Amino acid sequence: MTIEKTLAFKRHVRSIWISDVHLGYSGCSAEHLLGFLRQMRCENLFLVGDIVDFWSLKRRRYWPQDHNNVVRSILGKAKHDTRVIFVPGNHDEVMRDYDGLTLGNVEIRDEYIHETADGRRLLIMHGDQFDSAVMHSRLIGLVGSKLYDSLLYINGLVNWVRRKLGRDYWSLAAFLKERVKNAVDYIENFERAVAREAKVRKVDGLVCGHIHRPQIKTIDGRLYFNCGDWVESCTALLEHHDGTIELIHYADRAEVITTLPPRITEQAA
Numbered sequence: 001m002t003i004e005k006t007l008a009f010k011r012h013v014r015s016i017w018i019s020d021v022h023l024g025y026s027g028c029s030a031e032h033l034l035g036f037l038r039q040m041r042c043e044n045l046f047l048v049g050d051i052v053d054f055w056s057l058k059r060r061r062y063w064p065q066d067h068n069n070v071v072r073s074i075l076g077k078a079k080h081d082t083r084v085i086f087v088p089g090n091h092d093e094v095m096r097d098y099d100g101l102t103l104g105n106v107e108i109r110d111e112y113i114h115e116t117a118d119g120r121r122l123l124i125m126h127g128d129q130f131d132s133a134v135m136h137s138r139l140i141g142l143v144g145s146k147l148y149d150s151l152l153y154i155n156g157l158v159n160w161v162r163r164k165l166g167r168d169y170w171s172l173a174a175f176l177k178e179r180v181k182n183a184v185d186y187i188e189n190f191e192r193a194v195a196r197e198a199k200v201r202k203v204d205g206l207v208c209g210h211i212h213r214p215q216i217k218t219i220d221g222r223l224y225f226n227c228g229d230w231v232e233s234c235t236a237l238l239e240h241h242d243g244t245i246e247l248i249h250y251a252d253r254a255e256v257i258t259t260l261p262p263r264i265t266e267q268a269a
């Protein structure tokens, strides 16, 4: 019964943050995201980067109807009562050239400072900006950023050869990142770099995405919020009207919502 209620009435919150949706990539859970967006109403919707996966689209053109519907749902909110701010990530970094531009009521910002209802200032950025800090300190630090840049250049050459041989694209950066990512301390280093930035920028906390690890915690007195993603986690951050922030795992709830109603009907019958 309560489930039906949550479906019938849209939940209203002050703000929603989502990141790492990866539209245009086959791993994107657009269906879940659509379900979530349709259930929610908010004053502010923050798109925290990697919303469209241009990297994946470049490799393979994939754009099913569900992905259109997500874009339409977001634009629909932007047209009505929601302020939509898009902070691009590394997979949609082409949009970073348009900092300050408003497209179809969607404001594009390289980064943005949001003030919560209880007066906390939160810096919003995608998070790939901390890759260099994390990678330099962990792995690339051994050889220096100049060499890392050279490696990326060599990576381009390697892929040119691979293309000539009809082989798939192979990313050195992704490979290194994956290796470092697998290390237990990658996430810790990332989070610490984020907290350091929050301190330098004199904000109470930072909201980001990028590493696909949903999280709310305090590090060295600064708030660390990670939106997670819509590839595996299906998570979002919500700001309630009193300023408290909640991390929700939508897929878990969606499962409950799709499995429970038939049972209720059964009982009723």
Ligand SMILES: [Mn+2]
Pocket: 049, 050, 089, 090, 091, 126, 128, 209, 210, 211
């Ligand atoms: Mn990213």
